[in-house]
Amino acid sequence: MSEDLTGRRLGHYKIDGVLGRGGMSVMYKATDVRLGRKVALKVMGEHITGDAEFRERFVDEARNTSAIDHANIVPLYDFGEVDGMLYIAMRLVDGSDLASLIKDGPISPHRALELLGQVAEALDMLHERGLVHLDLKPANVLVTSRESAHEHVYLADFGLTRRGATGHRTSSGDFLGSPTYAAPEHLRGEPVDGRTDLYALACMLFACLTGRPPFQGQVQEVIQGHLGAEPPTATSFIVLPHGIDEVLRRGMAKRADQRYDTCRELIAAARAALGPAGVDPPPPAQPARPERAPGPMSGPQPVQPYPPGPPPYSPQQYPQGPRPPVGGEPVRLRPPMPAGSSSFATRGGGTARWLVPILVVVALAVIIGVFVAMAGSIGSGGPSRTTAPETPAYNQNDLPTSVPTVGN
Template structure:
């Protein structure tokens, strides 16, 4: 059997593993679907080329970290079953995940932010577990993130390919000159051959977050162009590539991809948590401004807004109790000068539901206070014109009353009777009045007799004579 990783080993045996087909290929290894003939279970078998196995430093690191990684029990780290060397080739047998990798899910198009965050937060938790044990993955990329939806209600993530993980690693190449990792997601210190730690994986995770949201990695082009971008360049802002994304995500990715490890987040989980917060709608846009209170808008004249200068004269719509009674605290009540920072209503603007009753509601439930008085006008001139209507109505009513009183009183003094001393200037005609009146003279004034006439049995009363 040859140790060339370019050769297809399908149908052959590698120790106790029967190779059934190719799952994927990389620059240094090939992933096969295989069967453990001893246990009868399906596994993913990663085979590393002979040229890397010949590097003593690489072999030592591979064996050491394979042992450490296989001892980690984490829900988002793919379990390692076995590792070893056969026919000059190093191999690792791990759990076969029935699903796809994150690279296939991205597929050159942006993912939904909520889905991307839901997947990457599982990756972040797995990486922090490795880092707490002093291990560094060094090859965090979408192709090494396996996603399945057949094991739980939500998409479950497994971080795979720990063959390059090492403790206290420095450098980025083997003695043969092979780069350990993927330049597309490699941190600057990784490319420069400087000491590495968990923040190196965090940089790769930030690049992967960028790829999920943009549908492309932060730097594109040939290998040299990509390396220069990681060392000295700045990735285009995510909000420019995908305008629907908020600009806050640019700051999160920028900090995760900081050139210096000291400028990045403390953990991978902290990076993804900040990204989730940045992608959520800004609550400040919907929150009321300081010092202001939301006021319900009236519909059809009901529930009119509270006037900024305090309670309006007369009963308020929907308010119970006696006229002038103040509403209970916390129920539309404001200070006479309005809430702090409130803008006074424009002079003369009458809020809906105040003053005259709205159409369809009839007269107000309560009229003016007993006794015919009217509520006092508001002390602030800018409170509207309702009080002017009350004053004008009072003037009209009082004026009408005075006019009616004068009319009726004058009619009594100028009745239809004449004054007592009023005399007639017209000569009365001669009227015969009986015996003894041959002369034709009148009998005289009342109370007097003439000639031999008998005295009258009654005394006529002349109206207005004062008798």
């Protein structure tokens, strides 16, 4: 489809922008105006909607997908036709796709196994129901880390068909899908089953480990590679245990009966072949803090908290004494105070040393003065009385009879 529908309405969907384009369809980001939620809207190309066989497969795909309930399969909300355009509305996943993750090079073996292991779970569930995806490629594996602590995978954009049916082709014989990850029987239009998806899964594992699909070049070169050429070895592109080459060779065997029976079996074999390379490396070890030799503390020391859990002592062990030290650190204890000493005495003791003797001397002087006063009063028989001094009596005969005059 060459026309961009951004800004237009398709039924009750307002198209907000393009998410991606493929050979058969365009994926849009749209808003369901009835419910007010964002959706991914897959609109089929006008050049194939006129094919009666394709329209029948489209309706069958939509009905089969809407009946699937699996944690790793993107939920389908709606499908229909508006103005001659077929569409499927599905959940909008907030993340990226596997094609974006490997476009600049390989991802770690552990991450590849974790992501494709979820794809294998979804595929085996489809196969148990008699369905085949038939359009498995990295662009249809959606990866998000916003829904859980780990990366979560959604398998999307199905080309679903029933097991035993032939590969997707139009009435004119054109192949529907991407040949980059297509199995030989799919390319030849032969009956398909779950092992057809397993071939594509092995091709994706090769791409995740090496950063490139097993066969590259023009479309015809890629098709001829899948039909008759041996796949290259992964260890010729990247350093990996050589056992993974045998796993990939069996997964991409030209005959379906030479492949693994289930997708889980393929991933389990790859995990065993990769060994430690397929295990998530442990986090770097934290450098150990050097232990301090026991000895007297110098300078301010940080307070060491007690470890969580019950205290390392009981009241019965230390009924009156101080709390025991932690970690064997030396602790200086105050010597016991002599009996009768004041609890409020300062360490300097300068004032207390001379104040107490002075107070004792003053108290003794007061006591002695009181005793002396009491002793004096007891000796006189009573309180002392003050009398006027006696003066001698004058005799009138002794008085002069005449007054002397001056000159006599």
